Amino acid sequence: MNGVSRFTLTRDHHCGELRIDHVGKTVVLSGWVQRRRDFGKLIFIDLRDRSGIVQVVFDPELIGTEAESVMEVADSLRNEYVVSVQGKVVARAENTINEKIPTGEIEVQAEKIEILNASKNPPFYIQDHIDVEENVRLKYRYLDLRRPEMLNTFVLRHKAIKFIRDFLDRENFLEVETPMLTRSTPEGARDYLVPSRLHPGEFYALPQSPQLFKQLLMVSGFERYFQVARCFRDEDLRADRQPEFTQLDIEQSFMSLPEFQALMERLMAEMFQHLLGVEIPRPFPRLTYKEAMDRYGSDKPDIRFGMELKDISDVVATSGFKVFRSTVEAGGKVKGINAKGCAGYSRKQIDELEQFAKRYGAKGLAWMAVNEDGIKSPIAKFFTDAEIEGILANLEAEQGDLLLFVADKPKVVADALGNLRLKLGKELGMIDESRFAFLWITEFPLLSYDEEEGRYVAEHHPFTMPMWEDLDKLTTSPAEVRAQAYDMVLNGYEIGGGSMRIFRREIQEAMFQALGFTMEEAWDKFGFLLEAFEYGTPPHGGIAFGIDRILMIMAGRQSLRDVIAFPKTSSGTDLMTQAPSDVSERQWRELHIRPEAAKEEVVK
């Protein structure tokens, strides 16, 4: 009863671990043929397993009595065949040492070989830096994952999550598994639904996050909870979105926000130190939401470079340039960024920048180039010398700089210039790619006005605690209330977000009022949670980190699909298994549902 009992060779070493110290030892290796080379009478194979690659040489003169059959087998090997090899570790001759691989000082002189399995010729080479269409990689994901850079990514992922668990365990957090078959909740993104067989017409929802359950665990007195949790959002997918994703969910009671933030900083800093060997300075910088929007035009700024947005509204408020003046008069803003050393950009280059800015809503992009012989700009003539000087001073302009301006509503200015800043930062090589720049964004707005619904909606969720000093405004000027909410940002990505939660009934009621709910409606929507909150809820709060995104940044990859073992495409398809798929009529009948539109009908 032994799965490999029909094979005589039993692996006792791994390919990648062999070193000069092993010389003289007889070893048995198992793995995949990376490639085979014939060299006169000799056959060389590179043998690969999870630990790495080693060179095996088949020399008929050294094999002994079975030379003929061994050489015959060796000759039949093709890429990706699975074999076991027995042989002796020998030092390579000085001139054949391969310094590129850790096992390069030795090779294994084969004595015996067994083919465990054959392989068809794979659709792409099993090696790094291949230039293969992603759809092919996804269809043959099991082969894609064989490539060392993919394997290494998942080793890193395993280690990172292990590190997180060890850290939180040391800090007395309990990992608790919360349900996947949950109740559909209002006020969130679109749910994935699961029809119930035992309750006709009713549905479970897959969790968008364990938010409610983690708050309930605080009501339960668990005090410190975490979970590496799978979450689901049926939203339209982008390169950095997946229908299912992994979230590190953390919640605690009785801890002050500064303490909690310091703990989260230590978690991240120690993980990056441990896994990547980089030193992350603590405490992390903090920017309020307002500052971040003002200075970077983004609530997830990449602070690895400057080129901050400068407000010149005051300088141009009474200028002769009508576009700027009227924008300021209408309550808008005029801001600029300084593209250092880009004064020589061609008209075409500047046009391209303008097109880019327009994608983010800007109506145009004004510019000034600071040349040796003065300002070159289509709009310079509208300004007085003093105004020009004011603009240059504001943007700290020097000779050779290109200044770019957007005048619009504050949100449009932020979006357009914020994204232009990122684009230019990358193109001008201003970003130190080896750096990991963490920061906190704090004091987010609690509510935003939803024109469509004609009411305020929660920016985070309806249980987010307002800042104490803004509590009074909840009834008078809801838009001005700041939340005890915070995001952790890394290199321009939001990697985590959280808040302190409302835990007192009177504040929760004021919040629902601000959202335009009667208490009856509120109970209808969130009844069980509100009821739970009546039974001694401690002060609590937490955070949720996007594990996939953090791993993507750690592994230096551009797509979430590279850090998820079996990801889906932007249409939510698994190209390998072809999920989703048709199911039998019996299956959907048992669930008391009927698919409304067969595919054909939809196409019509």
Added chain:
Amino acid sequence: MNGVSRFTLTRDHHCGELRIDHVGKTVVLSGWVQRRRDFGKLIFIDLRDRSGIVQVVFDPELIGTEAESVMEVADSLRNEYVVSVQGKVVARAENTINEKIPTGEIEVQAEKIEILNASKNPPFYIQDHIDVEENVRLKYRYLDLRRPEMLNTFVLRHKAIKFIRDFLDRENFLEVETPMLTRSTPEGARDYLVPSRLHPGEFYALPQSPQLFKQLLMVSGFERYFQVARCFRDEDLRADRQPEFTQLDIEQSFMSLPEFQALMERLMAEMFQHLLGVEIPRPFPRLTYKEAMDRYGSDKPDIRFGMELKDISDVVATSGFKVFRSTVEAGGKVKGINAKGCAGYSRKQIDELEQFAKRYGAKGLAWMAVNEDGIKSPIAKFFTDAEIEGILANLEAEQGDLLLFVADKPKVVADALGNLRLKLGKELGMIDESRFAFLWITEFPLLSYDEEEGRYVAEHHPFTMPMWEDLDKLTTSPAEVRAQAYDMVLNGYEIGGGSMRIFRREIQEAMFQALGFTMEEAWDKFGFLLEAFEYGTPPHGGIAFGIDRILMIMAGRQSLRDVIAFPKTSSGTDLMTQAPSDVSERQWRELHIRPEAAKEEVVK
């Protein structure tokens, strides 16, 4: 921006950690009021947090200037109020020491108190061993989880899963997260389906296990994989079933089965040693499926006690008792168990045992009581003295024993006597509840004949490797082929099951033939997996453990619901959140489905 900034007291100690060494220290504690007692002018509260309970005393004479207001607050406290208390740790007087709690030598003399939150009177006391209907506990799960025995269970669960992860990490296993939105697969239990918004008429399925993905990871060369994975089965639920459950999923390549089993034994033994302090002898006993069925009438025997099934078919094959004789002639079995010391059972007691046996298909239960003055039995008259002697010898009967017999098809005999054995073992106190008796069941049948489908079906799944020595029978006598499949059994529960997998094409084809599939049908059902197997699949196999069940046994609980934080009832309902629930028409319309039957229509 501090969630508790409106409170002045900051917790610096935990209730349960205070000891005689802390005497003289001023501490701030936060937690829940377990109970309040008034004693003259003094007020005592037991304050509870996650770490335990400590007594706090409010003595107006010791509080100082603010005595009046502090006493007023203390007087207003009710059970489950959340408070912070500042006070001095003092030693209790000798005669008031409470040895039942770790903090019983000290108490805290309160100086200040703040109520963080009030609480309604909870529907049951927050204490162990409550006698409350389970539905009430489930509805108020957040309060149920406050009870120390529940908290302790989840601390144990956290530690057990942590131990497993640490162990497997040391052994070079990589944890890889596999998808939750997968493809519905044939040949399994009933799937939970998830309608796709982007692919009208198509469905994802929630995974019954990560089986296919873990095998693909072996094709990928990950070599050693594990995952603590949520799995789903839409089956009819019993006390020991939940619609979603947690599985420890392990798969490896290039390892012999004995090596792998030894590793799994070490994992379990070290975990039980580490967490429960019990010594588990290794190697675990092994029984083949056949032996287990023969001796215990079960493929998951509880071997903490004897009372094995004894085959008396040979002895009674030619006897004068027609029921026994004709059963043997028809190819059935006659077996008995020996209920030691039960010769005095009343007719009524024996009738009850018979009724019990009938539930498992037995047509009757024959018996013999071995009394001082000979055999008492309604059937004794049908046997010769030699036959009686043979029966007694076979069952090692002594004076005072009660022998119980079932004659039927082997499966019915096994079921009825196997369950009777368990019932009697418990009732007679033969089971040492402090023992953990692990064993392996091996050599399971590969296939069983499905009368309904008119073909053989896989007992485990279609990728289970047959035993090498039985391979030839796959075409000639499929029912006799044993699988390289194994279960780990603990105290009568199957806690894990696995197999070595088919990794060679020719064996897989033979297997599909035995299952009555053409290769075309096989490709239709399992295409992507069969294709993957063409590209250099290593020998591999694995196991899946039921984490919930293991925890239930470790925690000494009777129900899976006690080891799952937010479990569902036997109708799949979460009584706290009332999932599943109605959803809006907009929601199901977007998914291109239509609920067929409203609840009312089904009832009609």
